[in-house]
Amino acid sequence: MSDSAAQLDPTDQPAGPAAIIDRSSAICVIGAGPAGLATARALRARGLDYDQLERNTGVGGLWDIDAPGTPMYEAAHFISSKTLSGFSEFPMSESFPDYPSHRQVLSYLRDFAAAYGLNESIEFGVSVESVTKSADGSWLVTRSDGVQTRYRSVVCCSGAQWIPNLPATPGSFTGEVMHSLSYRDLDQVRGKRVLVVGGGNSACDIVVDAGRVAERAVISMRRGYWFIPKHIFGVPADVFAENGPSLPRRLEQRVFGTLLNLIYGKPERLGLQRPDHKLFETHPVLNSNLFLSLQHGDVTPKPGIQTTEGSTVTFVDGSSEDFDLIIYATGYLHSVPYAREYFGNDQHPDLYLTCFSREHEGLFGVGFTETNSGAYVHFDAFGQMIANYLDDQDHNPERARQFAALVATDRPDLSGGIRFDRSPRHKGYVDAHALIKYRDSIVTRLGWQTRVEPAPGVTGQVPASAVSAPASVPTSVPTSVPASAPDSLPETESQTVTS
Amino acid sequence: MVDTIHAAPANSAPERAEPIERRRTLSTGRVVFLVIAAAAPMAAMVGNVPLGLIVGNGAGLPVAYLIASVVLLCFSVGYAAMSRRVVNTGAFYTYISRALGKPAGVGGAYVAVLSYAGLACGLIGAFGYFTNIVLLETGIDLPWYLYSAIAIVLVAWLGYRSADVSAKVLGTLMVAEFGILIVFDLAVIGKHGAQALPAVSFTTEQTFSGSIGIALMFAFTSFVGFESAALYGEETKDPERSIPRATYIALTSIGVFYVLTTWIIIGAAGGANAPALAKEQLGELVFNLIQANGGIVLHDLAAVLFCTSVLASVLALHNAASRYLFALGREQVVPRRLGSYHAQHQSPHLGSLTISALTAITTLIMAVSGADPYTVFATSFVGLGTLGIILLQAVTALAVVVFFWRRSDRDLWRCVIAPSIGFVGLTAGFVLAVLHYSTLTGSSNALVNAVPALLLVAVVAGVVVALRLRRDRPAIYAGLAGSELRRRTAASTEAPLYTRRYCLVGAGPFGLIMARALIAEGVPFDWYERHTDVGGIWDRDSPGSPMYESAHFISSKYTSGFYGHPMPADYPDYPNWRQIRDYIRGFARQYGLYDRVTLGVSVSSAVPLPEDRWEVTLSTGERKTYDGLIAAPGVTWHPRIPDVPGREQFTGTVRHSVSFGDGSELRGQRVLIVGGGNSGTDIASDAARHADTAYFSVRRGYRYIPKHVFGLPTDAVLTGILEPPRGVSLSGDLNEMIDLMVGDLTRLGLPKPDHDLLASHPIMNTQVLHHLAHGDLIAKPDLVGLTATAAVFADGSEAEVDTVLLATGYEYQLPFLDAGLLTWEHGHPQLYLNVFSREHDSLYVLGFIEFADAAYRRFDEMAQLVVMDLRARETGVHREQLRALKQDDHPDLRGGIRYVDSPRHATYVEARTYQAYLASLRDRFEWPDLSEDSYRTAVPESNPAPKETADLTSQGA
Numbered sequence A: 001m002s003d004s005a006a007q008l009d010p011t012d013q014p015a016g017p018a019a020i021i022d023r024s025s026a027i028c029v030i031g032a033g034p035a036g037l038a039t040a041r042a043l044r045a046r047g048l049d050y051d052q053l054e055r056n057t058g059v060g061g062l063w064d065i066d067a068p069g070t071p072m073y074e075a076a077h078f079i080s081s082k083t084l085s086g087f088s089e090f091p092m093s094e095s096f097p098d099y100p101s102h103r104q105v106l107s108y109l110r111d112f113a114a115a116y117g118l119n120e121s122i123e124f125g126v127s128v129e130s131v132t133k134s135a136d137g138s139w140l141v142t143r144s145d146g147v148q149t150r151y152r153s154v155v156c157c158s159g160a161q162w163i164p165n166l167p168a169t170p171g172s173f174t175g176e177v178m179h180s181l182s183y184r185d186l187d188q189v190r191g192k193r194v195l196v197v198g199g200g201n202s203a204c205d206i207v208v209d210a211g212r213v214a215e216r217a218v219i220s221m222r223r224g225y226w227f228i229p230k231h232i233f234g235v236p237a238d239v240f241a242e243n244g245p246s247l248p249r250r251l252e253q254r255v256f257g258t259l260l261n262l263i264y265g266k267p268e269r270l271g272l273q274r275p276d277h278k279l280f281e282t283h284p285v286l287n288s289n290l291f292l293s294l295q296h297g298d299v300t301p302k303p304g305i306q307t308t309e310g311s312t313v314t315f316v317d318g319s320s321e322d323f324d325l326i327i328y329a330t331g332y333l334h335s336v337p338y339a340r341e342y343f344g345n346d347q348h349p350d351l352y353l354t355c356f357s358r359e360h361e362g363l364f365g366v367g368f369t370e371t372n373s374g375a376y377v378h379f380d381a382f383g384q385m386i387a388n389y390l391d392d393q394d395h396n397p398e399r400a401r402q403f404a405a406l407v408a409t410d411r412p413d414l415s416g417g418i419r420f421d422r423s424p425r426h427k428g429y430v431d432a433h434a435l436i437k438y439r440d441s442i443v444t445r446l447g448w449q450t451r452v453e454p455a456p457g458v459t460g461q462v463p464a465s466a467v468s469a470p471a472s473v474p475t476s477v478p479t480s481v482p483a484s485a486p487d488s489l490p491e492t493e494s495q496t497v498t499s
Numbered sequence B: 001m002v003d004t005i006h007a008a009p010a011n012s013a014p015e016r017a018e019p020i021e022r023r024r025t026l027s028t029g030r031v032v033f034l035v036i037a038a039a040a041p042m043a044a045m046v047g048n049v050p051l052g053l054i055v056g057n058g059a060g061l062p063v064a065y066l067i068a069s070v071v072l073l074c075f076s077v078g079y080a081a082m083s084r085r086v087v088n089t090g091a092f093y094t095y096i097s098r099a100l101g102k103p104a105g106v107g108g109a110y111v112a113v114l115s116y117a118g119l120a121c122g123l124i125g126a127f128g129y130f131t132n133i134v135l136l137e138t139g140i141d142l143p144w145y146l147y148s149a150i151a152i153v154l155v156a157w158l159g160y161r162s163a164d165v166s167a168k169v170l171g172t173l174m175v176a177e178f179g180i181l182i183v184f185d186l187a188v189i190g191k192h193g194a195q196a197l198p199a200v201s202f203t204t205e206q207t208f209s210g211s212i213g214i215a216l217m218f219a220f221t222s223f224v225g226f227e228s229a230a231l232y233g234e235e236t237k238d239p240e241r242s243i244p245r246a247t248y249i250a251l252t253s254i255g256v257f258y259v260l261t262t263w264i265i266i267g268a269a270g271g272a273n274a275p276a277l278a279k280e281q282l283g284e285l286v287f288n289l290i291q292a293n294g295g296i297v298l299h300d301l302a303a304v305l306f307c308t309s310v311l312a313s314v315l316a317l318h319n320a321a322s323r324y325l326f327a328l329g330r331e332q333v334v335p336r337r338l339g340s341y342h343a344q345h346q347s348p349h350l351g352s353l354t355i356s357a358l359t360a361i362t363t364l365i366m367a368v369s370g371a372d373p374y375t376v377f378a379t380s381f382v383g384l385g386t387l388g389i390i391l392l393q394a395v396t397a398l399a400v401v402v403f404f405w406r407r408s409d410r411d412l413w414r415c416v417i418a419p420s421i422g423f424v425g426l427t428a429g430f431v432l433a434v435l436h437y438s439t440l441t442g443s444s445n446a447l448v449n450a451v452p453a454l455l456l457v458a459v460v461a462g463v464v465v466a467l468r469l470r471r472d473r474p475a476i477y478a479g480l481a482g483s484e485l486r487r488r489t490a491a492s493t494e495a496p497l498y499t500r501r502y503c504l505v506g507a508g509p510f511g512l513i514m515a516r517a518l519i520a521e522g523v524p525f526d527w528y529e530r531h532t533d534v535g536g537i538w539d540r541d542s543p544g545s546p547m548y549e550s551a552h553f554i555s556s557k558y559t560s561g562f563y564g565h566p567m568p569a570d571y572p573d574y575p576n577w578r579q580i581r582d583y584i585r586g587f588a589r590q591y592g593l594y595d596r597v598t599l600g601v602s603v604s605s606a607v608p609l610p611e612d613r614w615e616v617t618l619s620t621g622e623r624k625t626y627d628g629l630i631a632a633p634g635v636t637w638h639p640r641i642p643d644v645p646g647r648e649q650f651t652g653t654v655r656h657s658v659s660f661g662d663g664s665e666l667r668g669q670r671v672l673i674v675g676g677g678n679s680g681t682d683i684a685s686d687a688a689r690h691a692d693t694a695y696f697s698v699r700r701g702y703r704y705i706p707k708h709v710f711g712l713p714t715d716a717v718l719t720g721i722l723e724p725p726r727g728v729s730l731s732g733d734l735n736e737m738i739d740l741m742v743g744d745l746t747r748l749g750l751p752k753p754d755h756d757l758l759a760s761h762p763i764m765n766t767q768v769l770h771h772l773a774h775g776d777l778i779a780k781p782d783l784v785g786l787t788a789t790a791a792v793f794a795d796g797s798e799a800e801v802d803t804v805l806l807a808t809g810y811e812y813q814l815p816f817l818d819a820g821l822l823t824w825e826h827g828h829p830q831l832y833l834n835v836f837s838r839e840h841d842s843l844y845v846l847g848f849i850e851f852a853d854a855a856y857r858r859f860d861e862m863a864q865l866v867v868m869d870l871r872a873r874e875t876g877v878h879r880e881q882l883r884a885l886k887q888d889d890h891p892d893l894r895g896g897i898r899y900v901d902s903p904r905h906a907t908y909v910e911a912r913t914y915q916a917y918l919a920s921l922r923d924r925f926e927w928p929d930l931s932e933d934s935y936r937t938a939v940p941e942s943n944p945a946p947k948e949t950a951d952l953t954s955q956g957a
Helices: A034-045 A100-116 A200-215 A236-244 A249-264 A287-295 A337-343 A377-397 A397-409 A432-446 B028-039 B042-056 B058-085 B091-100 B102-136 B144-160 B166-194 B211-223 B226-235 B238-270 B269-283 B286-293 B296-331 B349-370 B373-405 B414-435 B437-441 B453-472 B474-479 B509-521 B576-589 B680-692 B714-716 B735-744 B767-773 B856-875 B880-887 B904-907 B911-924 B933-940 B949-953
Strands: A021-028 A050-054 A123-124 A127-131 A139-143 A146-157 A176-179 A192-198 A214-220 A301-302 A305-310 A313-317 A320-322 A325-328 A364-367 A478-482 B501-503 B525-529 B603-609 B613-618 B625-626 B628-633 B653-656 B670-674 B694-695 B778-780 B784-785 B792-793 B798-800 B803-808 B844-845
Touching: A021 A139, A034 A100, A034 A377, A034 B373, A127 A337, A146 A337, A192 A200, A192 A320, A200 A214, A200 A287, A214 B792, A249 B166, A249 B625, A287 B670, A287 B767, A305 B767, A313 A377, A377 A397, A377 A432, A397 A432, A397 B091, A478 B714, B028 B042, B028 B166, B028 B238, B042 B058, B042 B102, B042 B238, B042 B269, B042 B286, B042 B296, B042 B373, B058 B211, B058 B238, B058 B269, B058 B414, B091 B102, B091 B373, B102 B144, B102 B286, B102 B296, B102 B349, B102 B576, B144 B373, B166 B238, B166 B286, B211 B238, B211 B373, B211 B414, B211 B437, B226 B509, B238 B269, B269 B286, B286 B296, B296 B349, B349 B373, B373 B414, B373 B437, B373 B453, B373 B784, B414 B437, B453 B474, B501 B509, B501 B603, B501 B625, B509 B525, B509 B576, B509 B856, B509 B933, B613 B628, B628 B856, B670 B680, B670 B798, B680 B694, B680 B767, B694 B767, B694 B792, B694 B803, B803 B933, B856 B880, B856 B911, B880 B933
Parallel strands: A021 A050, A021 A146, A021 A478, A050 A123, A146 A364, A176 A325, A192 A214, A192 A325, A214 A301, B501 B525, B501 B628, B628 B844, B653 B803, B670 B694, B670 B803, B694 B778
Antiparallel strands: A127 A139, A139 A146, A305 A313, A313 A320, B603 B613, B613 B625, B784 B792, B792 B798
16 A cells, blocks of 8 residues: 555655654554455454554545556456355345446445444555564554554555556557556547557456447457356356366366367457466456457457557567557556565565465565455455464464464465466466465464354345444554664665566 | 168258358269168078068069069159259158148158167067077077177167268178179079079969068068168269169169079079978078078178178168157157267267167067067067058158149159159058068967057157147247258249339348349349448448447358358458448449449339339439339338337436447436347447446346357357367257356346247347346336336336437338338238238338348348249249239248247248248249359459459458
C-alpha cells in the first residue's frame, strides 16, 4: 500500500528522530484488502492486539475501482466461482452470479469487514513509508505522515498487483503505450487500433473489450497458453474440477488438457500458438470470451513483438500492422517497496509457505501466494497460522520455537508434482493442493487451532450493520524510547523490467 | 452376406451438398469382387446343397438355383434403377420407406435385424458342426457347441470393434474357394464324363419332386450378400453406371457357378440317388465327393476354407445386424442407447453386444436341448433368416415399382417389368417356403414350425412403433429414413430464347442470387434497388438497415457461402456484418451484377394487368409493363412492435432493435432488452458490457445453441463439413448434446427450454449466457407492462429502467403491392413453397421463409424454382402441372415438427423437409440440381474482376 513514487524518495524520510509510539506488544497489519481483512479476523479472534493501516478510505484493496492506483477495470470478474471463493464461514451470497463482478466482490469484502467488526481497528487514509527491523527484534513502522510506531511484528498485506511490470517496447513506437494497470473501461479503446500484449487474465479481458468497440483489436502473445473456459457443461470450471475424480497430478494434466482441447478445440485452430507446456504448469487463464472473440474475428491473434517503428508494429512472424495504442497486460511485480530489504528485490518474495519471512522473525506477508486456486482460502489459513504463532509466543513459547525452527530450515516442495514454468511469473509458484496439504500437516503437528467462528449471530451473507465484534480499540501509547534511524532502503527504484 | 447401413455419424446432416470428399475409389471390378466374396460361395455350396437335396427338390436342385438367379437378376435390375435416383445409405429400409411409407420401412428394418441375426445364429451352429467334422479326421472329437462358443467369442470381439474382415482377406478366400470348386468340377467331369451333368436334374419330374419352395429358399440363401453391391455405390466413382453393372456381373457369375456346381455335385453323387446319399452323409457329402474326386489335399484345403468362409460370413451377418440396430437406435425406433457408438472404435458396440448375447443364448439353448446343430439349429435359423431376406427383397421390388409408377422418367423394362418379375418370383419363393416350412425343419413340433410367424411379429411391431412415433413424436418420425434423390447435373431441355421480360425488385442477397440465376438462364429482366449500393440489410449505410455493430453471421463461413462463391478462407468462423457486406459485393462483382442493377431507383407500386402482366411504377415516375414480378424486398426492415401496457405512462425510452447501432448508445443507462432471438441476445450482450444495469426479458424457455462444439463451428460439424475430433461421437439426441454443453439454464435465471431443439428458430448465442453467469445481465420473465419508471414482469417483479429495447422481430411487408393481391395470415402472405403467389401466376416473392439452415444456398434453390417456372411459361412444357401445383399443392413442409406457436414461426419450414421437397420437384420436372459448378459455365465472366473481388475469390475455401 505504498505510493511507489513517494516513499522511495530518500528526501522524503523524516528529517530527524521524532517520538516513537511504542506498541511493541501489538501487531501491525498493513493493508485492508482481502488478505489484510482475513488476517485481521484471525488476530481478532485470538484476542491479539493489532493495528491495521489502510491507505485508501475504505476496505477492499484493489477491488475498489475508485482506489487510487488500483489495477481494477470495469470488465473484471472473479476468475474463481462464488462457490469456492469466499472466506471460510462467510460464503458469498447465493444471489451472486457464478463469477461475481468487481463491485460485488468489493461489497462482499465490505460486508465481511463489517460482520467481524474489523473496521474499528483500521486507520484509513494512512500509507506506510517504511518498515525497519530494530536491534531488539521489534519492528518500526514509519507512516507517510511521519508517525513512527514500534510493533512486535508486521504483517504485510499490501497487495501484489500495484506495481506494473512494464516491458520496454522494442524499436521506436510513437503511439500511445499504457499498462493494464491504467485500463479502466472500454471507452479507452473505442475506435482505436489496439494491441494488447500478454496472455493472462487481464490481457484477455481487455482485448475482448477492445474486440467490441475498438477499430481493431489484436492480442500479442509470445507463447502458447492454456485457456480454461469459465464454465464446463454449464458448471463453473472450478466446481466442475472439484466434483471430478481426484486423479494423480500427471494424469490429471493429461486428462483435463485433452478434455479442454476436445470440447473447446485447440488454440491453434484460432491462430493462437500451441501451448509449449502442460496444463497447470502456468497460472491458469480462465476466459471463455477470448475464444468467442477469435471465432468471430473480433480479435486477431499475433505472436510476440519483434520491433516497432512509428505506429507500425512488426511481429516475430514477420507480419506488421499499425496501432494507435499498445496496452501491456504483462502483470505485476510483487516487491514490497517499504520493506524491500526484508522481502528481497525479486519479482516475487521468497517466503516460507509463501507467507513467513525465513530470516526476519516477526515479519509476515499475506497475499503473495501465487497458486492455482481461489486465493481467499489461503489468506484465511495464513491469518490463522500467524495468529496461532503469535499467540504461542505469549503462551506456548516451546511450540512457537518449534515453528520458528521450521520457518528457518524447512524447505518443502510445494509443486505438487507439477513442473511449473520457469518464467519470472512463476517463480515461487506453488500448487494449491500441495500447499494446503503441507500446511495442514504442520498445523496438525503443532496442534494449532484453526477453526473459524462464523460471524456472531449470522450465517451466510451478512448485512453491514449486523455485527460488532467485541474487540478493544487499541490505544496508542507514546513512548519515550527514541526511534532508531530507519534503515535506509538499499536501492533506488528501478522498476523497468526488460522483457 | 451383408446388407449394411452405413454407421457414419452424419445422419442428421441437413446439408450433404458438399461433404468432406468421401473416398470414391472403388471400380466396377472391385465391387464385383466384393459382392461375390460377400456371398461366400464355398459355404453356400457345402452348407446348402446337402440340405437342398434332402429337404428340397432333390436332384432337381440346379433348377432351383437357376430360378433364383433369374428372379434375383430381375430384382436387381429394379433395385439398380432405383439407386440411380435415390442415394442409398440405408439399404432396403430407405427404399421401402420412400416408396411404401415409413411404417412399412420400419417394419422392414425390424425384419432385417431379425433375419441377419437369425442367419448369424444359424451359421454359428453350422460352424460348430462343420468344424467338428473337419477336426474329427485329425482325431479331435469335441462337441460342436465348443467350436460355436469360440466363434461367438471371436465374432463378439471383432464385432464390438466393428472389424470387418478386410476386403483383401475376403477376396483371397473367395478366389481360393472358387478355385477349389472349379478344380472339383473339372475333376468330376474328367472322371465321370457326361454323367457329371445328369440330364435328370432338369426334368420336370425332378424339378417338382419334394419341395421346390424349400429348394428355392436354399438357393436364395446362397445368394444372400449380393444386395451389398448398392451399398458400395457411394464409394464408387460413377455409381449410376458401375453399380448396376457390378451387380449384374456378380449375380450372373455366381448364378452360373452355383447352377453348374450343384449340378456336378449331384452328378458326382449319382444323379437321382444324390438325395439318398446326402441323407446318409449330411454335411460330409460335398467333402466326401471332393475327396473322392479331387484327392485328399483338395479335400483338406476345402475343409479349412469352408470353416473360414463360414466364420467370415457369420461376422459379416453379425455386423449387418448390429449396424441395423445401431441405425434404428439413432432413428429411435429401437431403444436409443443402441444408437450410440464406441468413441474409440467408432463401432456400433451396443448393437453388437446385443446380437452377441442373442447368438450366445440361442446356441446355449440348442446345446442344452441336444438339438442337431446341422439339421435343426442351422436349418431352422438360416431358414428364418433367409425367409426374412426374401420377404424384404420382395417388398423392395414392390417399392421400386411403386416409386416409378407416377414418374415420367420410368423405363418400362427396368422400372416395371423386371422388378415385377422379381416381386412375383420372390413372393412365390417366400410363400412356398413358408408352406413347406415343416419339411425344412423336419420337425412336427408346432412351435418350431411356427418360427416364420416371428417375421410377421417383426413387421407388425415395426409398423406399430412407427405409427406411435408419428403420433407422439412427429419430429423424430419426420427424420426417419431420410433419403435423398441423386443429383441431376443437366436439365432435360435447353434454355429457350426468352421473349418475356421480368421485373426484379431488391438487390440484397436474395435479389443478387435471383439475378445471377436469371442471367444464367438468359431471362431478360430489369432490376431496381432503392439504395445506392447492393447488399440489403448488410449495408449499415442503407437507410433503415437493422444492422448493428456487433452483428455476426449465425451460420459459419463453412456453410454460408453462395454456390460457386465460397467465403474467403481467412474469414473468421462467424464473419461480422462488414465482412458479409464485402463478401456479398464481391459476389455481385464476380457475376457482373453491378452492370445489371439500377441503383437508387425504387418501385413505388406494381399493379397486375390482364394476362399475368404487371404495370410497375418507379420512383422516377416512369411506368413500365412486365411479364412478371419477382420481389425480393427483404424481411427485416419493418419492426414488429408489440403492445406493452402502460407504455404511455413510461417516462423512459421505448425503442425497437431496428434502430440499434452499438452498445455505446446504452452507456450509463438501466436497460431492458425484450426478446431472446438472435438480435436480442446480441444486443443484451452489448448492454451487459455498456449499460449500468442490463435486464434480459424472455417470454419462453429457449435453447441457446453454442456456435462451436468441440471448438468447431456447430453447423459445420453437424453437416459433416468438418469432422469432429477423433474419439468424439455425435450420436444420440441433439437436444441432449446441446443441453449437456450449455448446462442448466435455470441456474442463470432463464426458463427451462419448453420446446424441441428443432421446433423453434435456433438462437446461436452463448455469449448472453456468459454475461448472465457473470451478473452483467439479469434474466427476467416476460414483460407484462410498464409503470412511469419501471418494467413489470410476469412474475410480479419490477425493475427500474431508463430504456426498453424491443428486440421483437420484424414484419413482412410488400409496400409496393396492394395488400389485397395476396392472402395474408398472421402477418404472412400465403405463398406456395414460400415463393409462388397462389393467386397471380407471374408473381414471385422471395425471402418470406425461415428455417434453421444457412440461407444463401437455400435461396439459390428457391431461385431455381422461379426459373423453372419462367421456363415453363416460356416453353409451355410442364406449364399446366406447375400451374396446378401452385393452386392445389399443400405440402407439409414442417417435417412433422410442431413449431412453437409464435408469429415468427408461421412461415417456418423444416430445412431438410423443404430441401427434399424442392429436390423432388426438380426431379419430377427434370431440372438440374445446383452445385458449386452450376454457375461457373452458365455465367460468362464479366469484365475482369476488380482487385478487391480477386482477393475475395482467390482465397476461397
